[in-house]
Each structure stands twice: as C-alpha cells, then as structure tokens.
Amino acid sequence: MKIVDVCAFYTPSGGGVRTYIDRKLIAFAERGHEVVVVAPGDHDGEERRGPHARIRWVRSPRFPLDRSYRYFADRAALHAVLDEEAPDLVEVSSPWRSASMVADWRAERGSGAKLSLVAHADPLSAYAYRWFEGVASTRTIDRAFDWYWRHLRRLDQRFDLVVSASDSLTERLRDGGLQKVVTDPMGVEPGQFSPTLRDAAARRDMLALCDLPEDALLLIGVGRHAPEKRWPMVAQAATLAGVQVPVGLVIVGGGSRQRPVVEAIDGNPHVRLVEPTTDRAALARMMASADAVIHGCEAETFCFVAAEAIASGRPLIAPDRGGAADLARAGGGVTYRSGDGQSAADAILAVARDRLAPGLQPAIRTMDDHFDALLALYADGAAMRREGSCR
Missing domain, CATH: 3.40.50.2000 (Glycogen Phosphorylase B;)
Incomplete structure (x- = not known):
C-alpha cells in the first residue's frame, strides 16, 4: 500500500508530532508499505528516509498563531504533489485547510484513494477554551464556535475514517456529531523509556x-x-x-x-x-x-x-x-x-x-502497537466505512 501523510504539524523543531512521524516512516516501511510525508516547509524539496520512506516539503507560509509551524496555503501545489504520488490512501493530520484541500483533490480527480483524518490537534482546547476560561463554560464556547463543529461534520462526511488518539477526544468528537470516529491510542517509542x-x-x-x-x-x-x-x-x-x-x-x-x-x-x-x-x-x-x-x-x-x-x-x-x-x-x-x-x-x-519507589516497567502501548492497529484498519475496507474502536 502507498500511503501519503499530509502532515501540517510536522516540523524539524517539533515535539510529539515529529517523534510520531519519524517513527511512522520507519514502521510503515518495515511492514512493507511505501510512505510519503508531505509537510509545509520554507522551500520545496524532498528528503529520503530509506528506500520506501520520504518527506516532501512544500513551500508554505508560517502559521500566525504559532510561528514554529507552517500551513498549506497553495492548493494547486498540494494537489500537484498528490497527483504525482498517486497514493492508495491519504492521511491528513490537521482539521483545517489541508483536510478540505485533500477532500477536494479526491472529488475533483475522481481518485479512488481512501482518506483518513488523524486527530493530532484539538484547536478549541488549545485556543478557545483557554482564551475564554473563567468567562464561559466549554459547552457555551462550543456553541459559540459551532462553525468549527459544522466544519468537522463536513469533513466526517467526506473522509472514510477519523482516527482519535484518546477516549476523551473520541467522546467529544462523537458528541459533536461525527460518525466515523475510531479510537486508536498512540504510544511511546519502543524500547526507549523504562x-x-x-x-x-x-x-x-x-x-x-x-x-x-x-x-x-x-x-x-x-x-x-x-x-x-x-x-x-x-x-x-x-x-x-x-x-x-x-x-x-x-x-x-x-x-x-x-x-x-x-x-x-x-x-x-x-x-x-x-x-x-x-x-x-x-x-x-x-x-x-x-x-x-x-x-x-x-x-x-x-x-x-x-x-x-x-x-x-x-x-x-x-x-x-x-x-x-x-x-x-x-x-x-x-x-x-x-x-x-x-x-x-x-x-x-x-x-x-506519597512518594513512589521506582517500580517495574508498567504495560504501556508502543507506537508500533498503534501503527499495527492502524494499518489493520486501513487494510480492512469495511472498517473504513464504520465507526468503532481499535485497542
């Protein structure tokens, strides 16, 4: 399977998303898949991470709310990359413009590629809930930002799958009216923390x-x-x-x-x-x-x-x-x-x-457990059309 990950949050100076993507490039390739991460950068370019793993940078402006990141602004450039790569499946990890651009690409090109929206970000929690805390409840803020929930519901209709990394986020997304949410918790780098x-x-x-x-x-x-x-x-x-x-x-x-x-x-x-x-x-x-x-x-x-x-x-x-x-x-x-x-x-x-003495290593899910479950979902055509939970 050829998988293209349109990842607006990938940056060389990033934290969790960078760690996740770097491991994904290894894990997917090890499992026999070709993976291409398309990320916004300061210039167009390509970076090889192995025989079956690449990063393609698309020249993009900085994100105004956090200049550590960039965002996809050139719809034609992103569509051109997807045309060249001709993927079997496209992942998108931002709920903003890039998700809409990818959905438009499939509709306009008549592509048979499956689309998966991976919820790496929770913008209301990151911004709106924090800005208005002490002034309004989260339910009131959700009502004020109903345009955002309407946008997510439209994406839910246009994508084959919405992947959530935690039960609390899955619950919020379903409460917001999304119907294709699957919970697939992420994990830690294998063998790294102990x-x-x-x-x-x-x-x-x-x-x-x-x-x-x-x-x-x-x-x-x-x-x-x-x-x-x-x-x-x-x-x-x-x-x-x-x-x-x-x-x-x-x-x-x-x-x-x-x-x-x-x-x-x-x-x-x-x-x-x-x-x-x-x-x-x-x-x-x-x-x-x-x-x-x-x-x-x-x-x-x-x-x-x-x-x-x-x-x-x-x-x-x-x-x-x-x-x-x-x-x-x-x-x-x-x-x-x-x-x-x-x-x-x-x-x-x-x-x-109640200080705790160092204990034995607890059971904790690894990123590879997450990737195995995710790839199993992608390989199951029926799972791409129904809601569920992946444990």
Whole structure:
C-alpha cells in the first residue's frame, strides 16, 4: 500500500508530532508499505528516509498563531504533489485547510484513494477554551464556535475514517456529531523509556541545579514554551507547593514564548529551564530519574510526554482534561483542575506525601502497537466505512 501523510504539524523543531512521524516512516516501511510525508516547509524539496520512506516539503507560509509551524496555503501545489504520488490512501493530520484541500483533490480527480483524518490537534482546547476560561463554560464556547463543529461534520462526511488518539477526544468528537470516529491510542517509542534507567547521580545533578538537597521532591516537565503548555502556571504551582515542602522543577523545552515562563519563575532558584534535547536516551534517563512528571496542557489529543512518564515508572501530574488526563487516570497518576495553579500545587503536595519507589516497567502501548492497529484498519475496507474502536 502507498500511503501519503499530509502532515501540517510536522516540523524539524517539533515535539510529539515529529517523534510520531519519524517513527511512522520507519514502521510503515518495515511492514512493507511505501510512505510519503508531505509537510509545509520554507522551500520545496524532498528528503529520503530509506528506500520506501520520504518527506516532501512544500513551500508554505508560517502559521500566525504559532510561528514554529507552517500551513498549506497553495492548493494547486498540494494537489500537484498528490497527483504525482498517486497514493492508495491519504492521511491528513490537521482539521483545517489541508483536510478540505485533500477532500477536494479526491472529488475533483475522481481518485479512488481512501482518506483518513488523524486527530493530532484539538484547536478549541488549545485556543478557545483557554482564551475564554473563567468567562464561559466549554459547552457555551462550543456553541459559540459551532462553525468549527459544522466544519468537522463536513469533513466526517467526506473522509472514510477519523482516527482519535484518546477516549476523551473520541467522546467529544462523537458528541459533536461525527460518525466515523475510531479510537486508536498512540504510544511511546519502543524500547526507549523504562524505570530501569533511573540514575541516582542524574537525580542529584538535577536537584543541585535547582539548589536543593537529595531529600527534596524533583519534578520534570517536558515541552515547548507555547501558551497552551501553561508552563507559567506549572512554575507557579511548584513555587506554591515549595512553601510547604522542598520542590525542584526542571522544565525541558524551548521556543520563542519563554519570557512569560521566566516571569512566572520570578527568580525562584528551585525552578530551572533546560534547553530541549534531541538526545532521546538522555531525556529518557532524566524522566526516569525524576520523582514525578508534571504536565500543564489540557489540549493534548494523546500526550506523548504523559505516556513516556508512565513508561518510565514515574507518577504523572496532569490537568483533568485531554489526553494527558486519560493517561494519568489509567496509570495511577494525579489530576488537578485544568489551568488552576493552586489545584496543581495541591496535586504536587499529594505526590510529595506519597512518594513512589521506582517500580517495574508498567504495560504501556508502543507506537508500533498503534501503527499495527492502524494499518489493520486501513487494510480492512469495511472498517473504513464504520465507526468503532481499535485497542
């Protein structure tokens, strides 16, 4: 099968989506499929990732709400790429213009390619719910943004399948009137994260960076400095909890929106920012060596960091909405009211009172489990026309 993934969120500097796509290029090719990722870039070009895996870059402008990303603006250019590739199946991972462009391509060309919309993004949670929190409920916001739900329902009619990565997102999409939603949870990189990587020296070093002794609670957060990640709130929560017990927080991430995080830290020597790393083994060792992993974003459709925390045998502290919440509840973690710094501080204190010793590696789904299930769905023509759940 030849699969083209039109992935508007793929960027060399990206986080979870980049990790997911890089693994997909390997996994699909290993399973005998040809895979081409079409991504928006600063120039047109092609990058080979093996005999059956490629990335095709399409020159595209920057996304105004987050300039770390670009978006497909040239309909003809995208259609030309799809014409050249002639895929059996097209995946689209953005619910915006690229999804409509791909649906138009199939309709106009009369292509027999199947279409799958993979829900990598939850724009209402990332933007609208956060912008209007404290002013209106999520139901009220949904009603105000009914144009978005109407748009999703139209895509649901034009695509053969909508793939959701978490039960909570599936429920929201079905409540919004979509009928072709299938739940196929994502997972962690195989063999990468494990409690066995816990390193006392690495823990001491991170606590020393936070100017704290070894008996302090060490938290780690991982993610870029974007507003929806809520690092200022997480930093304030660590400071509030630190009034009662010694708490160190290391945030691994970067980006242009760092100033609000620095302002929220406000000189607290126990909260430190660390540059992002491409060394996945080093990151896995840091996560296993912390006492808990904390996350602030309720807009995650799955949340790779949350899954990596569980795979590392670490307690997960997460907001009570979104993919991270699903993983925290399933993995014995602690949730707090989304966007509420005091509630997050209380969750930190709960973890401090009940510290967990490193345990055996828990059962956690891998990305390859996800890909195997997804490919089975794509191979089953009937499954592409009915709703269901893939576990």
